[in-house]
Amino acid sequence: MSAKKSFTRRGPDRTPFIRRSFQAAFILLNLWIGARFYFFVRYYESGGQTTFVGRPPGVEGWLPIAGLMNLKYALQTGTIPEVHPAAMFLLVAFVVISFVARKAFCSWLCPIGTLSEWLWEGGREIFGRNVQAPRWLDIPLRSLKYLLLGFFGYAVASMAAPDLHAFITSPYGLVADVKMMNFFRRIGTTGAVVIAGLLVGSVFVKNLWCRYLCPYGALVGLVSLFSPARIRREADVCIDCAKCAKVCPSLLPVDRLTTVKSAECTGCLECVAVCPAEGALRLSAGRSRAIPTWAVAGTIAVIFLGIVGFAQLTGRWHSNVPDAAYRELVPAADSFAHPQ
Ligand code: SF4
Ligand code: SF4
Numbered sequence: 001m002s003a004k005k006s007f008t009r010r011g012p013d014r015t016p017f018i019r020r021s022f023q024a025a026f027i028l029l030n031l032w033i034g035a036r037f038y039f040f041v042r043y044y045e046s047g048g049q050t051t052f053v054g055r056p057p058g059v060e061g062w063l064p065i066a067g068l069m070n071l072k073y074a075l076q077t078g079t080i081p082e083v084h085p086a087a088m089f090l091l092v093a094f095v096v097i098s099f100v101a102r103k104a105f106c107s108w109l110c111p112i113g114t115l116s117e118w119l120w121e122g123g124r125e126i127f128g129r130n131v132q133a134p135r136w137l138d139i140p141l142r143s144l145k146y147l148l149l150g151f152f153g154y155a156v157a158s159m160a161a162p163d164l165h166a167f168i169t170s171p172y173g174l175v176a177d178v179k180m181m182n183f184f185r186r187i188g189t190t191g192a193v194v195i196a197g198l199l200v201g202s203v204f205v206k207n208l209w210c211r212y213l214c215p216y217g218a219l220v221g222l223v224s225l226f227s228p229a230r231i232r233r234e235a236d237v238c239i240d241c242a243k244c245a246k247v248c249p250s251l252l253p254v255d256r257l258t259t260v261k262s263a264e265c266t267g268c269l270e271c272v273a274v275c276p277a278e279g280a281l282r283l284s285a286g287r288s289r290a291i292p293t294w295a296v297a298g299t300i301a302v303i304f305l306g307i308v309g310f311a312q313l314t315g316r317w318h319s320n321v322p323d324a325a326y327r328e329l330v331p332a333a334d335s336f337a338h339p340q
Helices: 015-045 057-062 064-077 085-100 104-109 111-127 135-157 161-168 176-185 189-204 208-212 215-224 243-247 270-274 293-313 323-329
Strands: 229-233 281-285
Touching (some): 015 057, 015 104, 015 111, 015 176, 015 270, 015 293, 057 064, 057 085, 057 176, 064 085, 064 135, 085 104, 085 215, 085 293, 104 111, 104 293, 111 189, 135 208, 135 215, 189 208, 243 270, 270 281
Antiparallel strands (some): 229 281
8 A cells, every 4th residue: 555545544523413413403394394284284174173373384395396387487477476485495495505515405404315314224224234226227217217307397398487377376286285295194005005115115225215216306416417516536545445435325436436426416425424534535616625514514504594584584485375265275175186
């Protein structure tokens, strides 16, 4: 081993703790939103017999298609939509975060990403390893999420602004969030089998849903390709221990790359945290110095809180749907078909 490749032990890295704190905070935030939304729906379903709880606009983070439709509508008309505007602001926040910090929405914030991570980590604890699909299967499977993104993207792109407005303000669009919750509350056999299959599969395969099927992940992954921030390896300092590749949840061969350009990199920084050679691996923009984890965390928080705060302070965060409409539509949500 040459002198420049001498082993350098680094101090403890707090990256995993910081990232997992963000994941936990976002899980708690979503549970709080989900509980509030449930009581909001129950109020209208019960004809006002239960305690009224205001609708949390954050629930629209689970309506990415509405976010995409509203974003197109806003760009085309210069008008912020009155129904599900939070879906658009959250989509923009997650896209900006993923541009700045490498698809970080998936590994720092997304509750599904966090659940997936817990499942495959649990599987590795129990069975000692995770299953990795062979390359000939992995590559076509990974393209599925882009096909789904293409389908939704095409559907939204082919709609003119009046059509987008008509869709979002239709009974179906107004209570799309209620319909989504009802899907899980009154799940049928097929839906239950599919979800159970994904949950069980996620125990064995790392990030099964995120890697192969999530169109949201596909979108932010494509955005991250244009990000100036990348994981970079200094071959002169690297001691070829391959720990970075072993820990990478996206199965990237970090130890053999000088720059990680893949759309699968989620900016989780686990590779940087595990690297034992000082200066061998870093997240950086170009040849600049390493971007520290606290800066990544701070940037994610500032973008998220900044965009949500802007929407709230300018009065554009809440859907403008009258109480009378919810009284009529929420109890009948399941009866509304998808507008043509
Ligand atoms: S390359 Fe590093 S930052 Fe990117 S997904 Fe793999 S471990 Fe995470
Ligand atoms: S963790 Fe990766 S970058 Fe760091 S020394 Fe080992 S092989 Fe090199």
